[in-house]
Amino acid sequence: MMRTTKRRSFLRSSLAFGCGLAATPLLNSAQASEVKTTQVEASGFFTLGKRNDHWWLIDPAGKPFFTMGLNHIDPASLRYPENVDIWREKYGGSTLRWIKESVAPNLKDWGFNTVGWVQEVTVKKWQHSRPFTIDEYRALEMPYCHLLPFTESHQWEKHTVHYDFRSEDWKEWVDYVARSHCAELADEKNLIGYFYSDCPTWTHDRPDNQWRGPIFDPERLKTEAGRKELIELATSYYKTTHDAIRRYDKHHLLLGDRYEANAPIATEVVNAAKPYVDVLSFQDFRDPVNHLDEWHKKTGMPVLLADAAGVNFRSEEFFKPNNGPWYAKTLAGLFENPGCIGFHLCGAYQRNKARRRGLLDEMEKPDGQHVEQMTTANEQISQKMAQMFQN
Template identity: 70%
Template sequence: MPQESRRQFIKGSLALSAGFALSPISHLTASEMAPTTQTNSRGFFTLGKRKDRWFLITPGGEPFFSTGLNHIDPASLRYPENICIWRDTYGGSTLRWIKESVAPNLKEWGFNTVGWVQEVSVRQWRHSRAFTVDEYRALDMPYCHSLPFTESHQWEKHTVHYDFRSKDWQDWCEYVARDQCAELADDPNLIGYFYSDCPTWVHNLPENEWRGPIFDPEMLKTEAGKKELTEIATAYYKTIHDTIRRYDKHHLLLGDRYENYQPISMEVVNAALPYVDVLSFQDFNNPIKNLDDWHKKTGKPVLLADSAKIKWHTEPGEFTPNDGTWYADTLEALFQNPGCIGFHLCGAYQRNKARRYGLLDELENPDTEQVDPMKAANLKIAQQIESQF
């Protein structure tokens, strides 16, 4: 990366592209870099420590705390009542929408990362598609990407479980890595890869009770059952690790986004530890305490990959705001956790009629009452990094 481009990348990441000029931060020393699953991290995001706390490290070698927004889907601008905006303002182009709406707004609001883009399409249905490589290039800012190895999400009610020890599973992982990781392998803006969203390892919800959990939790009452789950989970994480690394040696492995208010088996987490770089969680209950507990329990850096304070049970046509004050308080507390490397807000970017909340309404008007405290909180973290690290 040319020196001037690298300097602008770092300043944009830390100043959050909100018009604040922050001075460059000293690079980490070699002793402060941390071991990861990456076989070549030079010029890419990695992990390191500064003053006994974990950070993401930018391609330029600077500490980076990820403040991200999730769920960014252009279909929310294609309802009959607002499709004129899509056509007249953006010429029906997703690339234009990303360049002219998404990226400028996220930077203005102080978010320095796109956590993951897939959005609720219909309740209890699959999420929308991820961005393409060209759409990520149009975004031109740090992002994480979800890989569709398994659809065992707690909200997904249609897909059977894979046998993680089968040849079919290995072949599917190979295809996903060949299809997606090979395209993204050289992108310095990519932070890393997520896997399943809230996988039902030892729990299920009423919507997917028909298929049950991946592993029967009753079997964990025996040593034989614990051993079998360890073997299954090890096959899952090792296969994913090995297939990604065949096509991408550069980017971090962020693992599954575990659901913190459902049971999480230590057999699963322990099986993951050698094959992921970060433990990632969804938590709408008590993320500050829970992420602190997980970091202390495992020693791994932790990421709050999906969380928000909103009204869950809304009726069709009813919308609810995302609580900006809660976001600011949570972000500040998470930054005090020496193991936490970021917080990604369960957005969404623009509300739709399935999720029913977002930072923009259907006519692209921002919810300034909630966005303003988010912006101030994001800037405060950037300033703290500059002054302290």
């Protein structure tokens, strides 16, 4: 699968730099402490730092890290009737073997240094697949992020009512999520941090979920009383989630909601989030380089493109090809943004019949030219990082 000795050799050296094995640290402990995060104990875990007015992730060994991730990695894509024999015969029906023998080697060969978010579309506008278990994450042997299911207000989801963020029931649910997920992951060195909702509908909706409306009626933002109420509601949401996580995990970054950059995002929501998250995360399929630059300038906070792809959704093809040139241009543009800490591609790893795209097809054949272009783009960023911080 496109693996060569030369490429493996290059990637071992460049990824070693990004994963904490390089000789020269970006920040010493005193410099790193100048950046305030929500972390209670950050030493030995991923954190944030600045150098020359640029935000960076800092890996557990104190080295710079620009996250280049792939999203949506689901073993069910290899269990269709037409390919289940591969699953059984090649991987022995074991998800751990599949991760160790397929997922991790391919991602590293393609120059990705992070698993951005593993959950995948199952049926359009239904729930995503399950997250990885702790053992499955460990099998990756590479950095990853994890999403916490505090609320189901995703803009693509059409079945779930909004939770009342002021209710005791919801607060009890938040604590359950935190102790269920975070208590188990709290000491994992490869975990970068936690996402919350995927594109929450704070002040917007979509045709399929107009029946429930947005979390907060945007018409009420026309009055001072309405704006004040949204601030109070969003503050309750972010403080409750923050406090619950920190009861069980003192170490990892809070990456927050993954806002839809092309829908209305109320300033009141972002301002309420800022004291309780470490990064502002976004989905953006239209103009991510400019939009993330705007949000960094507005807020002064580090930003992450947590989900995006340059897909031609108007194509009549059932399976949509990826877009290597778009990926390369977007990655290079984001890297120049002094507030951007990375880019996670809305892949998926292997296409299924719901998302209809992936870097591998159902028979494990790579998406040819596009994967090569993405690999080259990732390698170029790794080379730049090595050059910038070699001394």
